[in-house]
Amino acid sequence: MKLVVAVVRPEKLPEVLEALFRAEVRGLTLHRVEGHGGETERVETYRGTTVKMELSEKVRLEIGVSDHFVEPTVAAILSAARTGEVGDGKVFVLPVERVYRIRTGEEDEAAVTPILASV
Amino acid sequence: MDKADTAWLLASTALVLLMTPALAFFYGGLVRSKNTLNTMMMSVVSLGFAGVAWALAGYSVAFGPGRWAGNLSRALLNGVGLEPQGTVPHVLFMAFQGTFAIITVALISGAIVERMRFGPYLAFLTLWTLLVYAPVAHAVWGGGWLARLGALDFAGGTVVHINAGAAALTAALVLGPRKDYARQAILPHNVPFTLLGAGLLWFGWFGFNGGSALAANGVAALAFVNTMFAPTATLVVWTLLDLARTGRATAVGAATAIVVGLVAVTPAAGYVSPLSAILLGGVCAFPSYFALLWRARTRLDDSLDVVAAHGLGGAAGALLTGVLAQAAWSGGASGLLFGNPRQLFVQAIGVAAVAIYSGAATFGLLKLVGAFAPLRAGAREEGLGLDVTQHGEEAYTRGEGAILVLPEPAPPPLTVPAAAPAEGSSG
Numbered sequence: 001m002k003l004v005v006a007v008v009r010p011e012k013l014p015e016v017l018e019a020l021f022r023a024e025v026r027g028l029t030l031h032r033v034e035g036h037g038g039e040t041e042r043v044e045t046y047r048g049t050t051v052k053m054e055l056s057e058k059v060r061l062e063i064g065v066s067d068h069f070v071e072p073t074v075a076a077i078l079s080a081a082r083t084g085e086v087g088d089g090k091v092f093v094l095p096v097e098r099v100y101r102i103r104t105g106e107e108d109e110a111a112v113t114p115i116l117a118s119v
Numbered sequence: 120m121d122k123a124d125t126a127w128l129l130a131s132t133a134l135v136l137l138m139t140p141a142l143a144f145f146y147g148g149l150v151r152s153k154n155t156l157n158t159m160m161m162s163v164v165s166l167g168f169a170g171v172a173w174a175l176a177g178y179s180v181a182f183g184p185g186r187w188a189g190n191l192s193r194a195l196l197n198g199v200g201l202e203p204q205g206t207v208p209h210v211l212f213m214a215f216q217g218t219f220a221i222i223t224v225a226l227i228s229g230a231i232v233e234r235m236r237f238g239p240y241l242a243f244l245t246l247w248t249l250l251v252y253a254p255v256a257h258a259v260w261g262g263g264w265l266a267r268l269g270a271l272d273f274a275g276g277t278v279v280h281i282n283a284g285a286a287a288l289t290a291a292l293v294l295g296p297r298k299d300y301a302r303q304a305i306l307p308h309n310v311p312f313t314l315l316g317a318g319l320l321w322f323g324w325f326g327f328n329g330g331s332a333l334a335a336n337g338v339a340a341l342a343f344v345n346t347m348f349a350p351t352a353t354l355v356v357w358t359l360l361d362l363a364r365t366g367r368a369t370a371v372g373a374a375t376a377i378v379v380g381l382v383a384v385t386p387a388a389g390y391v392s393p394l395s396a397i398l399l400g401g402v403c404a405f406p407s408y409f410a411l412l413w414r415a416r417t418r419l420d421d422s423l424d425v426v427a428a429h430g431l432g433g434a435a436g437a438l439l440t441g442v443l444a445q446a447a448w449s450g451g452a453s454g455l456l457f458g459n460p461r462q463l464f465v466q467a468i469g470v471a472a473v474a475i476y477s478g479a480a481t482f483g484l485l486k487l488v489g490a491f492a493p494l495r496a497g498a499r500e501e502g503l504g505l506d507v508t509q510h511g512e513e514a515y516t517r518g519e520g521a522i523l524v525l526p527e528p529a530p531p532p533l534t535v536p537a538a539a540p541a542e543g544s545s546g
Contacts, residue, residue: 011502014303034519043524044511055520083499 001096001112002070004063007035007089008081013059019080020063023072026114028063039087058089064099064112121206123335128207128215131330135218138323139166139225145316145374146229149423152308153504154233155514161228161240168241169224169248173217180253181216182261188254189261205333215330216260220252222327223279227481229423230287233305234297236496237509242488247286251480255282255473270469271444271452271462273342274331276386276437277473284430285477287421293485294494296420298501310370317374321350324381328388341448342388349387349400350380356404379407379428383436390440390449399443403435434470441466 008016010032020028034055041052065073070093077091101111143162150158169177176194183189193199196213204212224244231240258265259278272278299305307313328346332339357376358368383403384396391399410427421427441463444454453459485494500508507513 009502014299034517036520041522042507042511044507044513044516044521046512050524051521052524053521085499 001064001066001099001108003094003096004061004065004070004073004077005092005094006061006063006077006081007033007037007058007091008061008077009083009087009089010057010059012081012083012088015080016061016077019076020073023076024114025063025065025069025073025076027112028061030062031060033058033060037087037089039085056087064096066109066112069112120203120208121334124206124333125208125211127335127339128211128330128333131326132211132215132218134323134326135215135222135330136166136323138218138222138320138327139163141316141319141323142222142225143316144312145320145378146232146423148309148312148314148316149229149307149371150232151305151504152515153506153513155308155506156512157237157505157509158228158232160237160510161232161235162225164241165221165225165228165244168245169221169252170217172245172248173220173253174213177220177248177253178213178216180249181220181256182213183257184262185257187263188257207333212333215333216256219275219279219327220248220256223252223275223283224248226279226283226425226429227286227290229425230291230421231294232422233505234496234501235294235494236492237505239488239492239494242491243484246484246488247481250484251286251477252278252282255477258472259469265469265472268468269452269462269465271390271440271449271466272386272437272469273389273440274328274385276382276433276440277469280382280385280429280433281437281470281473282477284426284428284433285474286481287425288419288430289478289481290485291419291421291426293482293489296418297422298498300420300422301418307371310374313374314370317377321346321377321381324385328385332389338389338450341393344393345384345388345391345396346381348393349384349396349403350377352397352400353377353380353383353404356401357408360404360408375407375411375424375428376404379403379432382429382432383439385433386437387440387443390444390452390454392443392445392448395443395445399436399439402439403432406431406435430474434474437466437470438463 035058036055039056041054044051044053063073074091074093082088099108099111139162143159146162147155147159174196176191178199179191179193180189183191183193199209199213201208201210203209224247256278257263259270259272260266324346325343329339329343332342354373354376357372361368361372380400380403383399387396387399407427410431411424414421414424414427440454442455444452444462445457446453452462455463488494496505496508
């Protein structure tokens with residue numbers, strides 16, 4: 001099992017989600033985060049105060065997947081989140097020690113396998 | 120000169136001016152958070168640009184003498200002084216009419232939010248005030264051809280709402296849909312703003328309709344009361360339609376209903392009985408309600424439904440004025456139900472003429488402005504949002520990661536007169 005962590009542009013999120021669902025990736029968590037990835041900072045002015053905004057809004061996705069799902073998941077994110085400009089984000093793939101599904105107590109592979117049939 | 124009339128018109132002018140910032144809140148709540156300031160600014164700058172254009176030339180084009188439009192004899196407020204215009208000071212009449220020009224051009228912006236560059240918008244709104252609003256106001260209120268034909272428009276159903284609605288339809292078609300339109304869910308980011316805006320619009324509308332009597336008299340009272348009751352009926356019908364269709368009454372729907380009711384009663388306010396106003400308000404919910412359901416399924420990105428609310432609401436109200444006007448209340452004109460079928464025909468001519476002129480002239484103005492600078496923001500700017508890209512500001516900053524940029528040449532240090540430091544000072 002792996003944990004795929006992706007940081008993407010918020011305006012690209014709908015496309016990323018669409019690509020993930022098309023790749024049949026169905027379990028994910030997302031947070032709105034702020035970060036800096038080398039993009040040029042924006043300059044904003046409020047009355048006499050001019051500021052450089054060093055942090056940009058991003059969305060961070062966490063997706064727990066079984067090993068053979070890593071490639072399609074990463075491919076979906078790479079293709080959907082890319083604009084070609086600095087600031088498109090990152091994808092990290094992390095090893096995972098244990099996974100439990102809280103509802104059933106299933107472990108590991110079974111816990112990250114989506115339930116497709118209506119239960 | 121009448122002191123009571125002057126006092127009421129002074130108050131009304133302030134009330135109508137408030138409607139433009141109110142509209143900024145109404146529209147601002149309906150867009151995505153990244154476009155909040157741009158959307159609100161599209162209304163707010165109208166206070167400046169349409170306001171100045173009105174004083175410099177717009178008033179003269181609207182209310183100066185002339186056949187199709189007023190001449191420039193009143194330009195730069197020439198001859199607009201303290202002498203009476205009717206029973207109020209001329210300068211006050213000019214200012215009251217100016218508040219109408221300001222809100223009308225701001226209404227159009229609802230059709231083109233989240234995608235128009237701000238510079239071309241400023242050029243468009245200024246030209247539109249002078250070349251579309253002012254001539255139409257002249258035709259209906261300035262002694263122009265629609266006035267001579269006998270068209271009834273108490274406070275601006277045609278001049279303000281059909282005019283803005285036709286311009287909005289044209290502008291939405293010329294600009295084209297937003298890049299995310301019909302591809303992603305585009306949701307209102309702050310519905311309480313929209314309800315606040317609707318409430319303030321209703322408050323300001325008492326000056327809009329009540330003030331249009333240009334006197335503190337029975338006609339003003341009738342217009343005021345109708346302004347209260349027509350939207351109440353629209354709100355009831357709209358809520359029932361919502362409940363019948365989905366089982367849930369929506370807040371965005373309620374805010375929209377209030378505006379539709381206000382729009383609909385505007386041409387009728389001083390001509391119909393309060394019961395007729397309630398009937399008119401209720402009936403006018405139907406075309407707007409179903410038009411905006413239909414619109415959302417088309418490629419017409421009239422983003423905030425200016426055509427459905429103002430164009431159709433204004434047209435329905437103007438036509439029903441030709442049905443429900445009653446000499447016993449209006450003191451003159453009657454409509455179809457009260458023995459004057461010709462009035463409905465005259466109303467229809469007014470609606471069609473204003474819609475056609477406004478649509479064609481708006482198309483020409485947008486093409487003219489577009490020849491000098493692109494009207495649309497780029498796809499990347501649309502993605503980032505127009506607040507940051509057009510204004511360099513955000514509606515909801517958190518301040519983390521903001522680094523203060525100090526002014527380059529530091530100002531010379533202030534020469535502080537030598538004084539003994541305060542007792543206990545650590546320095």
